[in-house]
Amino acid sequence: MDVPPPVVTVDLSIGERIGQHYILLSQIGAGSFGAIFSVKYECDNVKKKLALKFEEGIRQFTFLHNEIVVLKSLAGIKHFAKYYQQGVHKNYRYIVMELLGPSLIEVVNRQKPYKFTLSQTLKFGIQGIESLASIHAKGFVHRDVKPGNFVIGNTVETSGIFYLIDFGLCKRLQVKNGVVIKPPQNGNFRGTMRYASIQAHKKEELGRNDDLMSLFYIMIEFYVGKLPWLDVFDRDEVLRLKENFRSSHLLINRLPKQFLEIERYITDLNYIDEPDYEKIKQMIRQIANQKKIDLDQNLEWENELGNGRKT
Numbered sequence: 001m002d003v004p005p006p007v008v009t010v011d012l013s014i015g016e017r018i019g020q021h022y023i024l025l026s027q028i029g030a031g032s033f034g035a036i037f038s039v040k041y042e043c044d045n046v047k048k049k050l051a052l053k054f055e056e057g058i059r060q061f062t063f064l065h066n067e068i069v070v071l072k073s074l075a076g077i078k079h080f081a082k083y084y085q086q087g088v089h090k091n092y093r094y095i096v097m098e099l100l101g102p103s104l105i106e107v108v109n110r111q112k113p114y115k116f117t118l119s120q121t122l123k124f125g126i127q128g129i130e131s132l133a134s135i136h137a138k139g140f141v142h143r144d145v146k147p148g149n150f151v152i153g154n155t156v157e158t159s160g161i162f163y164l165i166d167f168g169l170c171k172r173l174q175v176k177n178g179v180v181i182k183p184p185q186n187g188n189f190r191g192t193m194r195y196a197s198i199q200a201h202k203k204e205e206l207g208r209n210d211d212l213m214s215l216f217y218i219m220i221e222f223y224v225g226k227l228p229w230l231d232v233f234d235r236d237e238v239l240r241l242k243e244n245f246r247s248s249h250l251l252i253n254r255l256p257k258q259f260l261e262i263e264r265y266i267t268d269l270n271y272i273d274e275p276d277y278e279k280i281k282q283m284i285r286q287i288a289n290q291k292k293i294d295l296d297q298n299l300e301w302e303n304e305l306g307n308g309r310k311t
Contacts, residue, residue: 010035010054010092018089022052022096033063033168034092038099050084051099054092063168064093070167071097073138079131079163100163101154104147107301108222119293120300121223124150124162125284128215131164133277136173136208143169143206145214146192147222160302171206182207182271193238194227199271201239209269212280216266220259224250256290258283 012035016024022039029036034055041050055064064086071083082098104124108114116124128150135142142149142164149166153159169190174181183205191200195217197210221227228250229241245251246267251260262283269275288295 010056011090012037012054012092018052018094019087022050024052025049039096049099051081051097052094053097054089054094056092062093064095066170067167068095070135070138070140070170071095073140074134077134079127079134079161081163081165099154100165101152101159104150104152104162104218104222107152108147110301113225115225116222117300118223118287118291119295119297121219122284122288122293123160123295123299124222125215125219126281126295127162128164128218129212129277129281129284131162132208132211132215133275135164135170136211136275139173139175140167140170141173141206141208142167142211143171144191145211145218146195147218150218156302160299173207180207180272180274189235193235194221194229198239198242198267201235201242205271207271208275209266209271209273212266212269212275216262220250220255224254256287258287 009030012024014024014026018024018039021041021043023042025038025040027035027037028051034053036051036053039050039052041048053064053067055062068083068086071081074080075083081100084096084098086093086095088094108116128145132142132145144166145164149164151163151165153161153163174183185204187203189196189200189203190206191197191210191214195214197206197213199210200206217227228245228248229238232238232241246260246263251263262280265280265283266275285295287293
């Protein structure tokens with residue numbers, strides 16, 4: 001059974017000033033790494049809200065170091081928070097970035113039946129693929145794709161955009177002579193069991209195909225309402241269910257046939273293969289066309305969540 005890592009508490013207070021320009025407003029997240037706060041930025045006549053992510057300790061190579069390296073490489077690319085700066089406060093290293101909105105989990109739980117419509121699922125799937133294509137193009141594998149690591153924007157204009165966050169487990173692909181090479185098995189389980197790929201269960205090195213499979217599991221869960229292994233806590237049993245998923249009643253009879261085609265395509269990829277992201281997006285668009293879904297329409301919550309927000 002997976003035991004969640006302990007949540008780290010931080011010795012910081014609301015109203016505390018960080019550096020010259022940031023004041024802590026509220027804590028908006030916490031985990032084994034430390035904590036995330038919304039902050040007020042004040043400099044000259046500029047005032048705005050941003051996010052500060054803290055990590056205890058000031059060692060050179062940490063989860064936050066990973067975060068900084070990846071975010072810097074993704075500067076200006078859609079689906080990723082804007083990076084501002086890094087610093088040290090007390091015994092914490094911190095990173096300042098764009099303040100984003102609620103997570104995918106919060107969005108889906110805002111009202112019954114606590115799942116996405118097919119339209120929402122397809123739009124999320126396309127944007128999720130775009131975000132993974134971008135981070136992979138920069139030479140990184142995310143390795144922990146899950147609903148809590150997708151959020152929507154925090155303004156009227158961006159409430160329909162999904163952002164990929166949390167790059168502490170990211171790893172750079174090894175490339176030799178322009179070709180991705182697979183390193184030896186690392187012997188450690190990476191990611192979150194519910195969304196982990198079969199390769200993750202087997203403790204193999206995770207690649208771009210594994211990120212895509214995790215995204216596929218999220219799409220299934222948020223459209224259907226749950227995955228077949230939701231209440232299973234034995235890792236070997238979860239692996240067995242995932243290995244049999246292709247022949248499951250859910251995938252064959254309850255979903256548009258393109259879901260099975262997507263699963264087959266991703267499953268047939270190996271570590272060194274470069275995924276055809278456009279091919280997967282096209283299969284998603286085929287579902288939309290068959291169901292007469294307009295993928296250019298706003299997501300149902302955009303106006304609801306956008307009301308009262310300032311850009």
